[in-house]
Amino acid sequence: MSEGIKLPLPMKKGFGATDRVDAWWKGPTAMVAYLGFMIVYATWRGMMESDFWYFEEFGRSAGHQTMAIESQGSHALSPLFSPLIIPGEGTMGSLVPMWLAWMSPAMFILIFPAGFRATCYYYRKAYYRAFMQQPTGCAVSKPWDEYSGETGLLVIQNLHRYFMYVMLIYLPILSWDFWLSVNFHDASGAHEYGVSFGSICLLVNVIMLAGYTFGCHAFRHVVGGGSNDWTGGALARLRYSMWKLSTGLNEKHKEWALYSLFWVMFTDFYIYACTDPMFGWTDLVLWGGL
Numbered sequence: 001m002s003e004g005i006k007l008p009l010p011m012k013k014g015f016g017a018t019d020r021v022d023a024w025w026k027g028p029t030a031m032v033a034y035l036g037f038m039i040v041y042a043t044w045r046g047m048m049e050s051d052f053w054y055f056e057e058f059g060r061s062a063g064h065q066t067m068a069i070e071s072q073g074s075h076a077l078s079p080l081f082s083p084l085i086i087p088g089e090g091t092m093g094s095l096v097p098m099w100l101a102w103m104s105p106a107m108f109i110l111i112f113p114a115g116f117r118a119t120c121y122y123y124r125k126a127y128y129r130a131f132m133q134q135p136t137g138c139a140v141s142k143p144w145d146e147y148s149g150e151t152g153l154l155v156i157q158n159l160h161r162y163f164m165y166v167m168l169i170y171l172p173i174l175s176w177d178f179w180l181s182v183n184f185h186d187a188s189g190a191h192e193y194g195v196s197f198g199s200i201c202l203l204v205n206v207i208m209l210a211g212y213t214f215g216c217h218a219f220r221h222v223v224g225g226g227s228n229d230w231t232g233g234a235l236a237r238l239r240y241s242m243w244k245l246s247t248g249l250n251e252k253h254k255e256w257a258l259y260s261l262f263w264v265m266f267t268d269f270y271i272y273a274c275t276d277p278m279f280g281w282t283d284l285v286l287w288g289g290l
C-alpha cells in the first residue's frame, strides 16, 4: 500500500450519506420489496390451510383445499405443501400426533426450504443490506457503527450445509410430484398420460431448484473441496464433473436464487388460483389427459 494514505479513509457520516454518485440504493430497495413480498406471500399461503385464527375461513377449513389441483383427473401438488403431511393420513401423516391436526401441512416442511434460503450466502448478503443495513452499501454510511459479525443468534447460519443436504432430498420428491401430475386418472381407474400447465410449472420448479441447489457454495465444496486429484479414477473424474457443473451454476447463483424463488411462488399461486372458486380458474390441459 502506498505510503501517505491514512486508514480508515474519511467517509461521510449519517444514514445513507455517501460520495457515491450512482443509484446504489436501487438494489437494496428492490430487494426489500421483492423479499418482503415473497415472505408475506409464503407465510400467508402456509397458514391458509391451518385451522386457527381467521385462517379457518380459507383453504380446507372453508370446505375446499387449495394445496393441489385434482380437477380433470390431473394431480398437481403445490411445492409449498410438498411432501404433503396431513396428520393421520398417509405414511408420513401417521407419524404426526393428531393434536397437531390444526397445523397446515406447509408448517411441517417449510422450515427446510426457508432455512436453506435464509442461510444461503447470496441471500445473506441481500438481506443484511436490505433489511439490516449491515452494511447499507459499499462506501455508504450506515445507521450504526457496531459490527459483531455472524455471532450470537447468527451462528445458526453455519447450518447452511445441513439445510442443503435436506434440499437434496427435496429434489426427487418434487420430481415425483411432477411425475404424478402427468399421470391423469379418475375414480373408475382410467389412466392416461397428459401435460397441463400445472405440470409444466412443477417441472420448471424442479429445474430451477436443482440449478439453485447444485450451484450452492456448500454443495460445490462437498463435491470438489479438498480434492487434489481430478483424474486418478472414476470417482475422481465424477467429482471433477460435478465440481465443474456446480461451478458453472455457482457463477449465476444470484440469478438462480431469485428466479427459483419467484417460480416456486408462481407455481403455488397458479395452483391456488385453480383450486379456489374465488378465481374460477381451471388447470389448462395442453396435451393428452382424460
Ligand code: FES
Residues within 6 Å of the ligand: 116, 119, 120, 121, 122, 123, 160, 164, 212, 213, 215, 216, 217, 218, 219, 253
Ligand atoms: S450458498 Fe446459496 S444455496 Fe448455498
